[in-house]
Amino acid sequence: MKVLISGASIAGPALAYWLHRYGFEVTVVERAPRLRPGGQAVDFKGATHFAVLERMGILDEVRRRRTGTTDTVFVDENDQELAVARGEFTGGDLEILRGDLSEILYERTAANCEYLFGDSISALHETADGVEVTFELAPSRTFDLVVGADGIHSRVRKLAFGPEQDYVKHLGHYYCVAGASPWSGEGSRERQVAHGHNTPGRLAVSGGSKAQQLYMFASPELGYSRDDIEAQREIVRRAYAGVRWQVPRMLEEMKEFDDFYLDSISQVRMDGRYTRGRAALVGDSAYGNTLGGFGTGLAVVGAYVLAGELKLAQGNYKIAYAQYDEIMKRYAKIAGNSNAGRFLAPRTATGIKLRNWFLNSRMFALMTKYADKAANDIDLRDYEAH
Incomplete structure (x- = not known):
């Protein structure tokens, strides 16, 4: 049975791995000319995520290439500490650069699956x-x-399925990651500190001079070419015009960074149906919620479930798709309610103060505990035992 997968970041190669293992003939098409290195850090949390990585045989390699846990210290213009978001919240139990994880998955599939880079459907x-x-x-x-x-x-x-606007909801903010992280790779597991500064509707985070930068700002939907990086840099410069703290230095450094990514903070809403006819969706295309904290875990679990159900149904995609929809409809709810933009870049000074109070409260610890429990709220089948 021949399966075409569009996308060679995380969900695509993860699905390719399992499908080949179960005897399917797999082709992966990727719009980019090659794997994208670096990028923002992604994370896994809890026994369910770890179980899938272990069954894939990549858990030890992911641990070897993990990033250091990074605490984000929110400060005022004079660098006085206001609140701290601990790395265990922002980075889960195991954090790795997106590019490094993509490379690991590609290495496990390149010899057995066909990859078409620089092309698209x-x-x-x-x-x-x-x-x-x-x-x-x-x-x-x-x-x-x-x-x-x-x-x-x-x-x-x-x-x-239909136009993007029918399934993707803009949540009122944009984010930008600029520069390669200096904390990736073997031997970089020490706890790190980044500093963030808010003004109403804006957040800027930096790990120091020449380090990776994060920008997050409130905005209605913007029209721009996703291929025009200079136009996107100008969007960020305009959004942060007049902001003090370290932002002028950051914007100057941003001009020199080759690694640059700007996108909206958005949520995919599929009403629990991730399949139609012979087509299926997995990962962010199906249940994405930008910076919601569960995207990578959902991608690898979703790939595992979709491939496993196709194996159990012996290629009968109608049966397999129905089971996949049912299982992931429940599990994907963990990504449904978060809005990173509203939390990290509140639109008002009062909202910033309330966020800082919350980060320093016991309620924040309880929320983190709830999130960890939700990440494991699935009956993970052992498909190879069937």
Whole structure:
């Protein structure tokens, strides 16, 4: 059975790993010309996430390449401490750069799965026997199934389900990550400290000179080309014009950073149906909530469940998809209610004070404990035992 996966970041290669292991013929198409290195840190938390990584045989490698736990200290213009977000909250139990995790997954699948870099899907036409796929560059081909693992702005979701605006809700903020993290790689596991400064509707975080930067700011939906990095840099510069603290230095350094990513903080809302016909969605394309804290864990668990259900159904995608929808509809609720922008970049001075109070309170510890419990709220089947 031939399966095409769109997206080679996290969910795509994770799904490719399991599908090949279960005897499927897998092709992965990726719009970028190569794997994207570096990027923001992603994390795993709890026994469920660790169980999937261990069954994939990559848990030890992820631990070896983990980043250092980073506490974020919120300060005023004079660097006086106001509150602290502990790294255990922002980075889970195990944190790794997105690019490093993507590389690990690619290395486990490249020899057995076909990868088409620098290309994307332009059209899908489902027939009684499969899905005829038209690519931007490669010749058209037919696959039995097509899976979108291509993020919040999923091309597969657009082609198989409908326009992005029908499924993606803008949550009122944008975020930008600029610069490669200096804390990645073996031997970088010591606790680190980054400093963040708020003004109403804006947050700037820096680990120091030349270190990775995070910007988060309130804004209605913006129109810009996702391929025009200079235009995106200008959006950030305008958003932070007049902000003091370390921001002028950060904006100057940002000009020199090759690693730059800007996007909206948005939530995907699929009403519990991540499949349609022969198409399926996994990861952020299905249940993404930007910076919600569960995206990477949901991606690897979702990939594990989708591949496992296809194995149990012996390729009967209608049965497998129904089971996948049912299982992930319940588990994906953990990503449904968070809004990182509203929490980290409150729109008012009063909101900033309340956030700082909350970070220093016992209620924050209770919320963290609840989140850890939610990350494990799934009956994880052992598909290889069936």
